[in-house]
Amino acid sequence: MTRTAGSKGEKTLSALREAGLKRLYRQGFSGMTLRELAGDVGIQAGSLYNYFRNKQDFLYQVMVTVMEDILTEMEEKLRGTRTPREALMAYVDCHVSFHSSRNREVLISTMELRSLTPENYQKIVALRDQYEGQFRKILEWGNKEKSWKVPDAQVATKLILGMMTSVGTWYKPGGRYKISDLILIYQDMIDNLLHNEVSAHALDPALMESRLTRQILKQ
Amino acid sequence: MTRTAGSKGEKTLSALREAGLKRLYRQGFSGMTLRELAGDVGIQAGSLYNYFRNKQDFLYQVMVTVMEDILTEMEEKLRGTRTPREALMAYVDCHVSFHSSRNREVLISTMELRSLTPENYQKIVALRDQYEGQFRKILEWGNKEKSWKVPDAQVATKLILGMMTSVGTWYKPGGRYKISDLILIYQDMIDNLLHNEVSAHALDPALMESRLTRQILKQ
DNA sequence: CCTACCGATCGGTAGG
DNA sequence: CCTACCGATCGGTAGG
Numbered sequence: 320m321t322r323t324a325g326s327k328g329e330k331t332l333s334a335l336r337e338a339g340l341k342r343l344y345r346q347g348f349s350g351m352t353l354r355e356l357a358g359d360v361g362i363q364a365g366s367l368y369n370y371f372r373n374k375q376d377f378l379y380q381v382m383v384t385v386m387e388d389i390l391t392e393m394e395e396k397l398r399g400t401r402t403p404r405e406a407l408m409a410y411v412d413c414h415v416s417f418h419s420s421r422n423r424e425v426l427i428s429t430m431e432l433r434s435l436t437p438e439n440y441q442k443i444v445a446l447r448d449q450y451e452g453q454f455r456k457i458l459e460w461g462n463k464e465k466s467w468k469v470p471d472a473q474v475a476t477k478l479i480l481g482m483m484t485s486v487g488t489w490y491k492p493g494g495r496y497k498i499s500d501l502i503l504i505y506q507d508m509i510d511n512l513l514h515n516e517v518s519a520h521a522l523d524p525a526l527m528e529s530r531l532t533r534q535i536l537k538q
Numbered sequence: 539m540t541r542t543a544g545s546k547g548e549k550t551l552s553a554l555r556e557a558g559l560k561r562l563y564r565q566g567f568s569g570m571t572l573r574e575l576a577g578d579v580g581i582q583a584g585s586l587y588n589y590f591r592n593k594q595d596f597l598y599q600v601m602v603t604v605m606e607d608i609l610t611e612m613e614e615k616l617r618g619t620r621t622p623r624e625a626l627m628a629y630v631d632c633h634v635s636f637h638s639s640r641n642r643e644v645l646i647s648t649m650e651l652r653s654l655t656p657e658n659y660q661k662i663v664a665l666r667d668q669y670e671g672q673f674r675k676i677l678e679w680g681n682k683e684k685s686w687k688v689p690d691a692q693v694a695t696k697l698i699l700g701m702m703t704s705v706g707t708w709y710k711p712g713g714r715y716k717i718s719d720l721i722l723i724y725q726d727m728i729d730n731l732l733h734n735e736v737s738a739h740a741l742d743p744a745l746m747e748s749r750l751t752r753q754i755l756k757q
Numbered sequence: 758c759c760t761a762c763c764g765a766t767c768g769g770t771a772g773g
Numbered sequence: 774c775c776t777a778c779c780g781a782t783c784g785g786t787a788g789g
Contacts, residue, residue, distance in 0.1 A: 328774095331774095345652055347566050347568060347649075347652070348566075348569070349565070349566060349568045349569035350566070350567070352766080352767065352768085353767085353768065354766085354767080354768095362774065363774070363775055364767095365769080365771095365774085365775070365777090368769075368770085373768075374768065433564055433565070433566070434569070471714070474714055474715065478705075478708075481704030481707060482700070482704055484704060485701055485704045488700060489696040496693065504697070511730070512727065512730075547758095571782080571783065573782085573784095581758065581759085582758070582760080583783095583785090584759070584760080584761090585759070586785095587785075587786085588758070592785075593785090
């Protein structure tokens, strides 16, 4: 069997990434030892340095991948939305979906910010700011278009992102609700939150029927 | 000057607790070294063992204190509430207040669950379940009294507690909003969430005026 | 509360 | 990718 050049090394690399995620999640950055990580993929500790420059670099790679992945997904979902409300619903969809399906990685990315060197910290925080900024821009766009009235977009962003992000702390795959259910719940909650007293004509009719909280909380 | 018996040791003990909180928050349990902790309070590493049996015991003491404090505060706030809605508002008040003012300790208590020995883990999780159970009981009480209709109290508890808890991740003292503002926002959000389509007669008139989200998000 | 110390283990490197 | 190793440092203990 001919082997693709570098295929073995790439298998090890992706195994390292998967094993690293588990260990970072269960033990944290300083609690995870490189000897354990090497053991997970069947190599010796010294051999790890063929895959990353040092332990810090490994953490950084994990975190930058998470941020780039969610930024890419978000960009795709937002492309083609034509109203603030469509954009809002797309953002909620993407955010809840990512934070549920990849909750382990997301939690690591928040908890281990403190373990980054100052240089790496700055880079990751810049990506996080960019991600958060996209939400704030949607809120401000809706203000301008009179889709809703959010006087303090800065704090509203923190508040709404926070309530969505928390889904990652309690969602368990195979539990009572599918991710698609959770998306509908959060979309409806946030939709109601923003449109509570706003005249209906500003709203997108396609999204008007409230599938919201009633579906899960009240049905 | 006569010194109260043990006063020096108690000063050191409370200094250790404060320094420990900072280090646990910034470095995590396995990242914090006992030599650093000893240095913070001006003693040698070996002397720490006059204050706790070992590092694990120190973490456990920190976490059990947080849980006992919030359970005590909650018990006091809930005592004397006469309707499900009053109880709900009291719970939100206490939860948001505690998770804002003592956010560092609360975040430690969540992140470092993984660092506890199995025996200590069980004890802390039992306290957390008790705390969470109090909220679920309020939801179920409101169901029975027809204050609201929450078909899945289990998941609603996770969802609503999650959105409240997230305030601890972004609240900064001295920021744009006081804790008392945040309490009003969350009370209103959750109040609206539960009463969205419920006839008004079930609601407590004293709490009827919606101070909610409109105050901050829309005024 | 200190000095002095223990065994264990860590991240990382040299040289294949 | 391995063997063999380095200096540094860790949590914890003995004996005052």
